[in-house]
Amino acid sequence: VEDQRARWERKRSRTAKELLETEHKYLEQLDLVVTYFVTILKAKGTLKPAVLETVFGPLESIYSASHVLSFHLERGNLGPGLESFCQNLDLYGHYAENLEEANKTLKEQLKKNKSFRRFKKLQESRPQFQGKELEDLLPLPLQRLHQYKHFFRDLLENTSPDSAEQLKLASMIAPV
Numbered sequence: 001v002e003d004q005r006a007r008w009e010r011k012r013s014r015t016a017k018e019l020l021e022t023e024h025k026y027l028e029q030l031d032l033v034v035t036y037f038v039t040i041l042k043a044k045g046t047l048k049p050a051v052l053e054t055v056f057g058p059l060e061s062i063y064s065a066s067h068v069l070s071f072h073l074e075r076g077n078l079g080p081g082l083e084s085f086c087q088n089l090d091l092y093g094h095y096a097e098n099l100e101e102a103n104k105t106l107k108e109q110l111k112k113n114k115s116f117r118r119f120k121k122l123q124e125s126r127p128q129f130q131g132k133e134l135e136d137l138l139p140l141p142l143q144r145l146h147q148y149k150h151f152f153r154d155l156l157e158n159t160s161p162d163s164a165e166q167l168k169l170a171s172m173i174a175p176v
Contacts, residue, residue: 011158015155023073027067033140034060036129037056038056040119040123046113047116054101054105057095065088082169089176106134152169
């Protein structure tokens with residue numbers, strides 16, 4: 001029994017560490033979109049607010065929710081981190097429902113809005129983008145949500161079945 005608990009704890013620790021490392025990479029990529037597109041476009045007014053909302057949706061809120069998760073994971077507070085994150089799952093649902101429309105609107109803007117087309121090209125040429133385009137980065141939250149599902153399941157499977165945290169984890173991650 002003790003050996004099993006030790007194995008669970010090692011696997012759980014490894015999973016939590018991998019979750020944190022991949023969360024940092026995910027945040028770096030989201031930061032590119034939020035910093036170099038959303039924030040600047042809002043300030044410049046290159047896109048109308050409604051168009052900006054259609055293309056980027058709740059991306060800033062998703063970015064904030066991931067920052068909070070990362071903050072908790074860095075401190076080893078898995079439970080509060082997941083709890084906080086799960087309260088923001090509806091943002092991902094909204095983002096998913098809107099992604100097709102976002103891509104369509106983005107294509108339209110690239111066709112008819114010359115200043116946006118130039119702006120996008122300029123931003124993507126920055127070294128931080130490493131050759132990635134905005135279109136490569138917009139699906140990231142949905143890809144990450146799929147990864148969360150696997151990480152959370154692994155964490156749950158490697159939490160002692162008789163611990164209070166196991167029940168809490170199970171109820172929190174069911175919606176993911």
